[in-house]
Amino acid sequence: MNTSQDSDIPASSSQPLLLDVKDLHVHLRIGNQIVRAVDGISLEVRHGECVGIVGESGSGKSTTARAITKLMPNVSLARFSGDLRFDGLDLLAMADRDLRRLRKDSGFSMIFQDPLGYLNPTQRIGKQIGEAVSRDGGLSREQSVWSLLDEVGLPDARNLVRRYPHELSGGMRQRVMIAIALASRPKLLFADEPTTALDATVQLQVLQTLYRVQRERNMAVVIITHDLGVVAELCDRVYVMHSGKVIETAATQDLFARPRHAYSARLIDLSTHLNPTERYA
Amino acid sequence: MVKEQNTTHPAPCIIPFLSILHTGMTRILATRHGTLGVVILIGLACLAVAAPLLAPYHPFEQTPLSLAPPSARYPFGTDNIGRDIFSLILYGSRSSLLVGFGAATAALFVGGAIGIMAGYFRGPTEAVLMRVIEVFQTLPVIMLVLCAVALFGSSFWLLIAAVALAIWPMEARLIYGQFIKLREREFVAAARVADLSTTHIIFREILPNAIQPVIVQVALDASAAILIEAGLGFLGLSDPSMVSWGQLLFVAQDYMDSAWWMSLFPGIAICITVIGLNMFADGLNEIVDPRREIGGLQ
Amino acid sequence: MTAPLLSLRGIEQTYSRRNASGWGSTTVRAVDGVDLDVFEGETLAVVGESGSGKSTLAKLLLMLNSPTNGKAFFKGEELGSLRGPLQREFRRDVQAVFQDPASSLNPRMTVETALRFIVKRHALRSVSDTRRFLAECLTRVGLNPPERYLDRYPHELSGGQQQRVAIARAMMIAPKVIVADEPLSSLDVSVQAQILDLMRDLRRSTNVGFVVISHDLGAMQSISDRTAVMYRGRIVEIGDDIYARPKHPYTKLLLDARLTADPTRGRIRSMAPAPSIPPLATTPEGCRFRPRCDYAVALCETADPILRPMHSGQTQVACHRAEDLLRLFEIPGGGKRAPSTGDGLTA
Numbered sequence: 001m002n003t004s005q006d007s008d009i010p011a012s013s014s015q016p017l018l019l020d021v022k023d024l025h026v027h028l029r030i031g032n033q034i035v036r037a038v039d040g041i042s043l044e045v046r047h048g049e050c051v052g053i054v055g056e057s058g059s060g061k062s063t064t065a066r067a068i069t070k071l072m073p074n075v076s077l078a079r080f081s082g083d084l085r086f087d088g089l090d091l092l093a094m095a096d097r098d099l100r101r102l103r104k105d106s107g108f109s110m111i112f113q114d115p116l117g118y119l120n121p122t123q124r125i126g127k128q129i130g131e132a133v134s135r136d137g138g139l140s141r142e143q144s145v146w147s148l149l150d151e152v153g154l155p156d157a158r159n160l161v162r163r164y165p166h167e168l169s170g171g172m173r174q175r176v177m178i179a180i181a182l183a184s185r186p187k188l189l190f191a192d193e194p195t196t197a198l199d200a201t202v203q204l205q206v207l208q209t210l211y212r213v214q215r216e217r218n219m220a221v222v223i224i225t226h227d228l229g230v231v232a233e234l235c236d237r238v239y240v241m242h243s244g245k246v247i248e249t250a251a252t253q254d255l256f257a258r259p260r261h262a263y264s265a266r267l268i269d270l271s272t273h274l275n276p277t278e279r280y281a
Numbered sequence: 282m283v284k285e286q287n288t289t290h291p292a293p294c295i296i297p298f299l300s301i302l303h304t305g306m307t308r309i310l311a312t313r314h315g316t317l318g319v320v321i322l323i324g325l326a327c328l329a330v331a332a333p334l335l336a337p338y339h340p341f342e343q344t345p346l347s348l349a350p351p352s353a354r355y356p357f358g359t360d361n362i363g364r365d366i367f368s369l370i371l372y373g374s375r376s377s378l379l380v381g382f383g384a385a386t387a388a389l390f391v392g393g394a395i396g397i398m399a400g401y402f403r404g405p406t407e408a409v410l411m412r413v414i415e416v417f418q419t420l421p422v423i424m425l426v427l428c429a430v431a432l433f434g435s436s437f438w439l440l441i442a443a444v445a446l447a448i449w450p451m452e453a454r455l456i457y458g459q460f461i462k463l464r465e466r467e468f469v470a471a472a473r474v475a476d477l478s479t480t481h482i483i484f485r486e487i488l489p490n491a492i493q494p495v496i497v498q499v500a501l502d503a504s505a506a507i508l509i510e511a512g513l514g515f516l517g518l519s520d521p522s523m524v525s526w527g528q529l530l531f532v533a534q535d536y537m538d539s540a541w542w543m544s545l546f547p548g549i550a551i552c553i554t555v556i557g558l559n560m561f562a563d564g565l566n567e568i569v570d571p572r573r574e575i576g577g578l579q
Numbered sequence: 580m581t582a583p584l585l586s587l588r589g590i591e592q593t594y595s596r597r598n599a600s601g602w603g604s605t606t607v608r609a610v611d612g613v614d615l616d617v618f619e620g621e622t623l624a625v626v627g628e629s630g631s632g633k634s635t636l637a638k639l640l641l642m643l644n645s646p647t648n649g650k651a652f653f654k655g656e657e658l659g660s661l662r663g664p665l666q667r668e669f670r671r672d673v674q675a676v677f678q679d680p681a682s683s684l685n686p687r688m689t690v691e692t693a694l695r696f697i698v699k700r701h702a703l704r705s706v707s708d709t710r711r712f713l714a715e716c717l718t719r720v721g722l723n724p725p726e727r728y729l730d731r732y733p734h735e736l737s738g739g740q741q742q743r744v745a746i747a748r749a750m751m752i753a754p755k756v757i758v759a760d761e762p763l764s765s766l767d768v769s770v771q772a773q774i775l776d777l778m779r780d781l782r783r784s785t786n787v788g789f790v791v792i793s794h795d796l797g798a799m800q801s802i803s804d805r806t807a808v809m810y811r812g813r814i815v816e817i818g819d820d821i822y823a824r825p826k827h828p829y830t831k832l833l834l835d836a837r838l839t840a841d842p843t844r845g846r847i848r849s850m851a852p853a854p855s856i857p858p859l860a861t862t863p864e865g866c867r868f869r870p871r872c873d874y875a876v877a878l879c880e881t882a883d884p885i886l887r888p889m890h891s892g893q894t895q896v897a898c899h900r901a902e903d904l905l906r907l908f909e910i911p912g913g914g915k916r917a918p919s920t921g922d923g924l925t926a
Contacts, residue, residue: 056767057738170629199628200794200836207838208847226768229838233845252842270768271840467683471748474641475697476670485696489687 017085018188018220019045019068019108024082026060026067034078037063039244045188048218050211052235052252054225054267060244061224065190069110070099087187105134109181113193115173119165125176126161132183148179151216153209171202175209182213188220195230207234228271232256240264308568315564321557329374336368340524348540358542360532366542369524370550376525377554380441381507385499387445388506392452393495399453400460401483411457414450422447426509430518437520440513444506455498459491497565504558511551526551582655583616584755584788585640585673590614590649592635609635610646611812614886619755622782622789624803626796626833631809633792637760640790641675671701674749678761680741684733690717690744691729694751701752713751720747721777739770743777750781756788763798775802796822796833805893808833811867814886818894825908826889826896828872866899874900874907 026038038060045051055061066072068084068091084091086108091099102108112118120128126145133144149157152175165173174194181189191210195203211234214221223235231238232252239249240263248261259265310316328335338344347363349355357366399410417425429443463469464487472482513519514527521528526547533543592610597603610632617623617640627633638644642651642658651658653669677683685693694713698704704712710729717725720743733741742762749757759778763771775798781787793799799806800822807817808830816827825831839845865880866872872879878899886897898904 056769200796201628201832203838204836204847211847227838228840232840232842233838233847256840256842267768268840270772467677467679468685470638470641470643471675471677471683471745472685472696473643474670474673474675475700475748475752476667477696477700481696481700486685490685 015046016088017044018047018087019043019222020083020085021064021068022083024064024067024084025079026063026072027077027079028063029076029078036244038067041239041241041244041246043239043246043249045220045222047187048214048220049236050214050221050223050234052223052225052231052238053241054228054231054238055241056226056267058243059241061241062192064241065110065192065222065224069103069108069190071110104132104184106185106187108188108190109184109186110190110192111174111177111181111194113196115170115177116165118177119173121165123164124161125163125165125168129161129176129180129183132180134184144183145179148183149176151182151213152176152179153205154179169202170198171206174198174202174206178206178209178213182217185217186219188222189214190222190224192224193226194223196225196227210234228256228268240267312564312567314560315567318557318559318561318564321553322561325374325378325554325557328371329378332368332371332375336365336371338365338368340364340369340372342368348536350540351542357546358540360529360543361536361540366529366546369529370526370546372524373526373529373547374550374554376437376520376523377507377510377527377551380437380444380510380525381503381554381558383441384444384448384506384510385503387441388449388452388502389495389499391445392449392454393456395449396453396456397460397483397488400457401464401479401487403461410453414453414457417446418450418454422509423512426513427516427518430513435513435518435520437523440510440520444509444513447509448502448505452495452498452502455495456491459494460487463487463490493565497562500558500562500565504555504562507551507554507558581618583652584619584654585615585617586652587613587615587639588650588652590636590639590646590651592632592639592644593647608812610639612649613809613812613814615807615814615817617756617788617790620782620786620788621804622778622791622802624799624806625790625792625809626794626799626806627809628794628833630811632812633809634760636809637675637758637790637792640758641673642669671752672755674752674754674757676742676745676749676757676759676762679765680738680745681733681765683745684741686733689730689732690736694748697748697751703751716747716751717744719750720744720781721773722747737770738766739773742766742770742774746774746777746781750785750787753785754787756790758790758792760792761794762791763793763795771798778802796837813867813897814895815868815897816895817886818896820894823909824905826894826901826905827868827898828874828904829868831904831908832871874904876900 021044022042024038024041025036028035028037041060041064043051043053043064053061053064063072067080068086070091080092082092086102089102094102119125126142129145129148130141133141133148139147145161146157149160154160154172154175165176168176178194194210195206198206207230210221213219221234223230225231235252237249237251238255240247240255240261242263248255248259248264250260255264256268259268310319341364343363344355344359344365345363346355346359347361349359351358355365355367357370359365360369395410395414399407399414426443426447429446430439433439433443469482469486472486477486510519510525511527511530514525515530515534517528517531519525519528519531529547530544533540533547536543590610590613591608593606593608595604595606598605613632613636615636625633625636635644639646639651653665653673656665658665658669684690691710691713694716695709698709698712699706703709713729714725717723717728722728722740722743728736728740728744733744736744742765746757746762762778763774766774778789778791779802782789789802791799791803805817805819806821807814808821808827809815810829816825816830818826821830822834825834864883866875866882866884869875869879876899882899884897884899886895888894889896889901
């Protein structure tokens with residue numbers, strides 16, 4: 001499969017990169033086979049921009065995010081190589097302790113597809129958010145939690161902090177997860193299929209929240225999804241992945257208007273096909 | 282619609298069973314515990330079967346030398362009435378293994394039947410059967426068995442039944458849990474929509490998927506059964522016409538300080554058997570780990 | 580108007596679930612009074628979000644569960660508890676495809692073994708002829724060469740292939756209608772399109788009917804003759820033209836919530852931040868959609884709207900204001916979405 005890795009990125013390339021990934025390889029050993037989950041990809045994220053990584057299942061998009069954040073599940077790795085730089089720091093060379101520090105404050109955070117699986121069912125919401133808060137001279141932990149809940153659009157913080165995850169609706173849980181992710185004031189937020197498990201009506205709200213939060217904090221966001229609609233709505237730039245490689249990357253408008261690779265064109269066509277009321281010019 | 286020709290299949294259950302057995306065996310020999318366990322068990326089985334050939338003396342034969350320590354002639358020594366302990370152990374393996382596996386199998390069938398009924402049919406059946414299981418679980422095992430033996434005597438088959446009585450609730454619970462879980466799976470719904478019979482659904486659809494943890498449990502049950510049987514023998518309740526290791530320990534009680542060989546060797550025999558079974562169960566557990574299973578049952 | 584193949588009248592399915600606290604239980608009304616007709620040869624879509632009851636409805640249509648209330652009719656005859664010749668006929672004419680294809684195939688059986696049982700049960704072919712018949716069935720759903728698939732276990736197949744096997748299994752018996760419960764949601768986008776095409780082909784070649792349960796309105800628009808929209812256990816709108824001319828506020832909401840794969844038409848960036856609206860309590864008498872409805876009036880708080888016909892006999896709506904709102908909801912230009920102002924959503 002041909003890969004065309006041009007960047008069509010317009011002029012803000014003078015700014016230093018927040019995330020600079022070069023030639024990432026993640027090969028997994030499954031049974032007695034080696035699966036090249038991520039097969040030599042490079043990507044860049046600037047401060048404050050929203051980047052989408054789009055692909056079908058098996059494309060390697062989730063593995064990419066987990067590899068960068070070093071949140072890989074317990075699989076045996078045949079190969080893990082590449083140049084990963086976050087805000088100038090070399091992620092691969094970093095000790096675990098330093099990486100944890102990065103996750104706890106002003107580094108990066110991640111939200112996942114199924115909040116019910118990632119929230120502690122035996123702990124109240126307030127406590128879970130509170131634990132993630134990196135202390136900031138001014139506010140108490142409690143105040144920080146309220147402020148975060150307000151920021152993600154959850155009303156009635158006083159009562160909400162006493163609730164358990166299972167008492168909330170799916171959309172509320174996802175917002176709680178966003179709040180937890182924001183608590184550490186990350187410069188970069190990874191969102192792995194953030195709205196896939198949600199109803200359509202709720203998805204709109206959660207995406208809106210994500211957009212607003214991103215703008216207000218000037219935070220970079222990397223959205224991993226199979227849904228081109230999400231990408232079209234929120235992302236400035238897109239990487240299209242297939243079989244562990246980046247097939248194409250472009251600014252969102254350019255990708256949808258003039259996809260260069262047949263696979264990207266097909267994906268775009270399919271999602272309009274399955275949403276037939278929308279036609280682009 | 283063509284009328285089906287009247288051909289007879291060979292017993293259709295046997296073929297999948299044999300192939301499962303074959304794959305099972307190959308996989309279990311890949312684990313260290315499993316291999317050790319299988320080796321021990323096969324060794325014991327051989328000893329049990331070949332006891333008459335291997336034993337230098339008939340177990341009830343009383344030699345002139347009583348309370349003799351281990352020697353070349355009597356490798357494990359003799360007991361208080363002059364019987365060769367080595368021969369006694371060999372013959373004893375028969376009853377211990379028989380009672381152990383017999384009870385485990387009986388528990389499997391009884392527990393399995395009840396577990397399947399409770400787990401598949403739910404509703405009032407489930408409620409009643411679960412209460413029955415709970416009653417049997419809360420009664421102390423030893424008391425149950427003692428009562429059973431006191432009431433019905435201690436012949437060999439009754440012994441198996443008594444021990445099975447003690448261990449069947451575990452099997453029932455396990456199978457019940459498996460059936461409850463599997464019953465909701467979509468392939469079961471698909472079978473119902475295809476109008477396949479209830480018997481088919483229980484035995485051909487659900488059971489093959491339910492069986493793995495059950496096999497592990499059976500191995501553990503067998504080891505528990507052997508221990509219970511040894512306990513019974515130790516209390517003097519085993520079948521007097523058969524030799525059993527527990528019985529040997531019963532006799533050895535009074536000679537603990539004078540004839541240590543009378544208690545040591547039966548004790549070791551019991552230990553090895555139970556350890557072998559547990560290792561076999563460990564090996565089974567490795568291979569039935571759902572993450573490794575075919576079909577992605579996770 | 581031909582007689583419906585399947586008919587549901589006043590169907591209810593309630594169950595009680597123990598409260599999280601352990602004290603007492605709440606009654607969940609998964610399906611709360613549904614009247615539905617399924618006709619031969621038509622593709623009926625049932626759409627809704629989580630909690631709408633559509634999956635429960637699917638199980639009821641397949642008689643996998645018995646309704647707690649209401650009656651179901653098959654070819655005019657009442658289906659009590661399913662027994663005897665009526666059951667056999669019902670099970671021949673009504674088949675199913677499920678959501679998770681990996682889970683709907685028995686992991687311990689090869690494709691051939693699993694399908695053979697069904698062939699045998701319904702005496703479709705002789706034993707010696709079965710393999711050839713199965714090969715035909717698999718070819719018909721696009722699995723070529725069929726021999727390669729017959730001896731495989733489900734986990735050796737891809738999601739799309741598994742779903743095709745499931746469809747072959749349903750089609751084998753030559754049913755009149757297939758109830759498909761979210762047949763696409765476990766599949767990749769490109770595979771979804773293939774399966775939709777397959778369903779369309781089968782409809783064309785065999786006139787089999789479908790009842791497709793889905794949350795994906797876009798996919799349903801391309802395949803359905805009629806669509807029913809469910810909300811919290813009830814059908815709030817049913818008709819053949821709900822995508823261009825929605826009549827119920829909830830339908831409009833669902834249509835508006837779809838994301839465009841067109842960056843020039845993005846809405847999130849231009850949306851005013853929606854204030855988080857605390858949910859209004861539902862009064863037991865009123866319309867259940869009231870808390871989320873932008874168009875509610877006083878009547879909606881006291882009277883529960885029932886499903887009633889509107890204009891053309893094909894459309895039915897359960898809304899007091901359906902006639903007024905019709906003009907408002909009309910999507911001009913044959914399907915282009917009108918921009919929405921407020922969402923009136925709670926999350």
